[in-house]
Amino acid sequence: MDDALFEPIAWQEDSQPKPLLRDRRALVPGSVAFGPDIDGFQLYVTSAALAQMRTATAQTAPYETLGLLLGRTFRDARGTYTIVAHAVECAEREASPDHVTLSARQMAALRRRALIQYPAEDLVGWWHTHTTDSFYSRTDRQEQATWPDPHHVGILAFMQGKRELRVYRGREARPLAPSGGSAQQSRADREVTSRMPAAEALAQCARPAS
Numbered sequence: 001m002d003d004a005l006f007e008p009i010a011w012q013e014d015s016q017p018k019p020l021l022r023d024r025r026a027l028v029p030g031s032v033a034f035g036p037d038i039d040g041f042q043l044y045v046t047s048a049a050l051a052q053m054r055t056a057t058a059q060t061a062p063y064e065t066l067g068l069l070l071g072r073t074f075r076d077a078r079g080t081y082t083i084v085a086h087a088v089e090c091a092e093r094e095a096s097p098d099h100v101t102l103s104a105r106q107m108a109a110l111r112r113r114a115l116i117q118y119p120a121e122d123l124v125g126w127w128h129t130h131t132t133d134s135f136y137s138r139t140d141r142q143e144q145a146t147w148p149d150p151h152h153v154g155i156l157a158f159m160q161g162k163r164e165l166r167v168y169r170g171r172e173a174r175p176l177a178p179s180g181g182s183a184q185q186s187r188a189d190r191e192v193t194s195r196m197p198a199a200e201a202l203a204q205c206a207r208p209a210s
């Protein structure tokens with residue numbers, strides 16, 4: 001018998017399905033947009049994912065934390081875009097105010113938990129925190145290079161300061177700027193640069209008295 005006939009090819013982890021067709025105008029208001037990149041690619045982060053990253057960032061400060069991004073990549077007349085619908089945070093980590101690492105076991109547990117929590121979404125990237133506005137480190141670029149799909153993204157979230165997020169895309173970690181454009185996007189951009197008071201307060205509580 002030829003066992004190869006029964007290989008679950010469609011389930012191989014590295015197989016990338018062609019993005020589904022969906023008009024981005026159906027996106028819920030409140031998503032924050034980044035891009036377009038030179039090929040038109042854009043990223044949309046929903047308010048739910050933003051809130052999850054803000055809460056986790058504030059609760060873990062002044063230590064860095066790391067998590068995974070869930071959502072899906074779609075295409076429409078304007079090109080390909082990824083929606084980050086949810087963000088999950090690791091339960092266990094090795095962290096300080098200027099680094100965070102996960103063991104292979106901790107990363108595997110995080111992936112499992114993310115897909116159990118959001119079974120109908122794909123892993124579309126990862127996120128982690130830095131104290132203040134800064135760029136990807138050499139280590140961050142190495143981690144980003146392990147994400148195989150050009151539509152996978154990495155998000156840097158900052159504990160303090162005016163800028164809240166930086167976004168990188170694909171193996172090469174190409175930076176994606178916040179989108180200008182429509183009034184709705186401008187409002188969303190303003191919202192993301194002015195932090196929620198609750199997150200600020202939580203971050204203050206989490207900082208040790210010196």
Ligand SMILES: [Zn+2]
Nearest residue numbers: 128130137140
């Ligand atoms: Zn970093």
